[in-house]
Amino acid sequence: DGGITQSPKYLFRKEGQNVTLSCEQNLNHDAMYWYRQDPGQGLRLIYYSQIVNDFQKGDIAEGYSVSREKKESFPLTVTSAQKNPTAFYLCASKGLAGGTGELFFGEGSRLTVL
Amino acid sequence: DAKTTQPPSMDCAEGRAANLPCNHSTISGNEYVYWYRQIHSQGPQYIIHGLKNNETNEMASLIITEDRKSSTLILPHATLRDTAVYYCIVRPLNAGNMLTFGGGTRLMVKP
Numbered sequence: 618d619g620g621i622t623q624s625p626k627y628l629f630r631k632e633g634q635n636v637t638l639s640c641e642q643n644l645n646h647d648a649m650y651w652y653r654q655d656p657g658q659g660l661r662l663i664y665y666s667q668i669v670n671d672f673q674k675g676d677i678a679e680g681y682s683v684s685r686e687k688k689e690s691f692p693l694t695v696t697s698a699q700k701n702p703t704a705f706y707l708c709a710s711k712g713l714a715g716g717t718g719e720l721f722f723g724e725g726s727r728l729t730v731l
Numbered sequence: 732d733a734k735t736t737q738p739p740s741m742d743c744a745e746g747r748a749a750n751l752p753c754n755h756s757t758i759s760g761n762e763y764v765y766w767y768r769q770i771h772s773q774g775p776q777y778i779i780h781g782l783k784n785n786e787t788n789e790m791a792s793l794i795i796t797e798d799r800k801s802s803t804l805i806l807p808h809a810t811l812r813d814t815a816v817y818y819c820i821v822r823p824l825n826a827g828n829m830l831t832f833g834g835g836t837r838l839m840v841k842p
Contacts (some may be wrong), residue, residue, distance in 0.1 A: 620739060631784055659833040660775070660816070674830060709830075718763065718824040722774030 619644045623708050623723035630695075630702075630730055633664060638693045638726045640708035645671070649691035650709040653677060656727075666670060666691055667713065703730045735819045740837040743813075749806040751836050753819030756800040761823050764795060765768045766804045768815040769835070775818065778804065 630636045642648065648667045652660040662675030664713040666685040680699025685691055691710075695702045708723045736754040739835065743749040763782050767775040779786055779793045781802075784792045792805040806813055819836040 652832070659816075659834040662829060662831055665829060673829075676831065691787070694796075707776075711830075712788060717777075718822075719765070719777040720767070720830060721779065722776070724774050725772070727772075 619722040621708060621710055621721050623706075623726050625726060626724065628726060628728050630728065632730055633697045635697055636695050636702075636728065637708055638695070638708075638728070640691045640693065640723060642691075642710045642721070643689060644712070644721060646680060647687070647688070647713045648711050649685070650711075650720070651675075651681075651683065651691070651693045652707040652709065654672055654705040654707060660727035663693065663706075702728055704728060735821060735833050737817075737819055737833060737836045739834060740839070742839050743809045745811060745840055745842050746808055749809040749813065749838055749840070751804040751806075751817050751819075751838065752801065753804070754801045755819070755821045757783060758799050758821050759787075759823075762821045763824055764791065764793065764799075764802045765820050765822065766791070767818045767820070767832075768813075769818065770812075770815045778817075809838075811840050811842065814838060814840045 624639045650665045651663040654660050661677050663681050663684040666672035669688050672683050672685050682694045706726045709720045711720045750806050765779050765780040766778040769775040778790050781793045795802045816835040817830050
C-alpha cells in the first residue's frame with residue numbers, strides 16, 4: 618500500500634549525540650515536511666522540501682538538518698546543537714499537481730534525550 | 732498561508748453533533764480550507780477540504796460562510812473515537828510552500 622513510513626518509532630539518545638530520523642514515502646509526492654510537536658501543543662514546521670536537492674527552513678530549523686537526495690526520502694538529523702530535542706516528530710508529504718492537495722502524515726517518531 | 736483561529740477546547744456529548752468553528756478572516760481567493768484531526772500520539776489524518784461551497788463526506792461536513800472568513804466542521808453523530816485535536820488550515824490547493832498549523836481544538840466527546 619502507498620504511504621509514508623517513519624522510523625524508528627521510539628528513540629533514546631544521550632545528550633551531545635546526533636540522531637537521524639528516517640522518512641520514506643512511496644506516494645510519488647514532490648513535497649515533504651518535518652514537524653515537531655511538544656506535549657499539548659500544535660505542530661511546528663522544522664524544514665520542508667518541494668523538490669529533490671532543495672529544501673527550506675521552517676519556523677524552528679535551528680539545531681536540525683535535512684537532506685533530499687531522493688524524491689522518496691527526507692531524513693531529519695537532530696544535532697547536538699538542538700537545546701531541547703525531546704519531542705514527537707512528524708513527517709508529511711503532499712503532491713503538487715492534481716488530487717485533493719491533502720497532506721499525508723507518518724505515524725511519528727518519539728525522541729527522548731536522557 | 733492565512734492564519735486561522737480556533738477555540739482551544741470543546742466538549743460534546745456522545746451521539747450529538749460536534750460543531751467546530753474556525754476563523755480565517757485573511758483568507759485569499761485561491762486558498763482552500765482544510766481540516767485534519769490528530770488522535771493522541773498518532774499522525775494527523777485528513778478529514779475534508781473546501782473552497783467556498785459546503786462539502787460533505789463520510790467523515791464530516793464543512794460549512795463555509797459566504798464571505799469565506801470562517802468555517803465550521805460538523806461531526807453529525809460524535810462518538811468517543813472522535814476525541815482528538817482538530818486542526819483547521821488554509822492554503823492553495825497544490826502549494827508546496829510552508830504549511831503551518833495552529834494549536835487546533837481539543838474535542839472531548841463524553842458518554
